[in-house]
Amino acid sequence: MERIPILRMGDILLVTIQVDMYDRLAMTLQDDLTTRIAENGARGVLIDISSLDVVDSFMGRILSNISLMASVLDAATVVVGMQPAVAITLVELGLSLQGVKTALNVGRGMTLLRAMIESRTEETEDVGREE
Amino acid sequence: MERIPILRMGDILLVTIQVDMYDRLAMTLQDDLTTRIAENGARGVLIDISSLDVVDSFMGRILSNISLMASVLDAATVVVGMQPAVAITLVELGLSLQGVKTALNVGRGMTLLRAMIESRTEETEDVGREE
Numbered sequence A, B: 001m002e003r004i005p006i007l008r009m010g011d012i013l014l015v016t017i018q019v020d021m022y023d024r025l026a027m028t029l030q031d032d033l034t035t036r037i038a039e040n041g042a043r044g045v046l047i048d049i050s051s052l053d054v055v056d057s058f059m060g061r062i063l064s065n066i067s068l069m070a071s072v073l074d075a076a077t078v079v080v081g082m083q084p085a086v087a088i089t090l091v092e093l094g095l096s097l098q099g100v101k102t103a104l105n106v107g108r109g110m111t112l113l114r115a116m117i118e119s120r121t122e123e124t125e126d127v128g129r130e131e
Helices: A023-038 A057-072 A084-092 A106-130 B023-040 B057-072 B084-092 B106-130
Strands: A007-010 A013-015 A044-048 A077-078 A102-104 B008-009 B012-016 B044-048 B078-080 B099-104
Touching: A007 A023, A007 B106, A013 A023, A023 A057, A044 A057, A044 A106, A057 A077, A077 A106, A084 B044, A106 B008, B008 B023, B012 B023, B023 B057, B044 B057, B044 B106, B057 B078, B078 B106, B099 B106
Parallel strands: A013 A044, A044 A077, A077 A102, B012 B044, B044 B078, B078 B099
Antiparallel strands: A007 A013, B008 B012
């Protein structure tokens, strides 16, 4: 069965989406990703969509869902590499990637992810102190 | 046109091959990768093939070629994530991935790549001293 590979780099999982998503593939990715976050105790997910020429409402919802699921499992998500034309289309179609953080490229995405992970950790520590 | 995305992480380029290769795609990948190595001054290339169920002689030659080209441009290449069944088939078919270094997963691949880059750097320094 076709599935999208998930690469582990330390406590960050890296996903490169290269093919158009359809229902089953999206489900498999969500399953795989949540399982891997739990297994590896990953703190962040980086999703590269640089090879996608089109991001429609379905793809937008998948990205939103993944981000939300990861968040519930205490992992931050950043989407990187969006093509300029895709950004234009998203805005023109009135689509918003709800709850999805984006960055220009992998380098900046990693920096953003590190900052998000750090601020989450600090919040957790603050809560710990209050108790 | 379809093309395989190349992600930059510091001085390492990361390629995830998810689709079966055909001539034009392989050519494009070789072109893109060599251009990126030169542009970014990359020292290493990590190729993930975990989603490939089949590695035939054509794919083997592409991996070999990429590794050789990168080597000429002074970048080390490591192929990671090969499925056990693929390894068995490769040996049974008598195919050898000439000049290609492999590692089990991305983590180990990164470690191997760092070691290879370091030893290349040391060699260069030694040559520099001898002159």
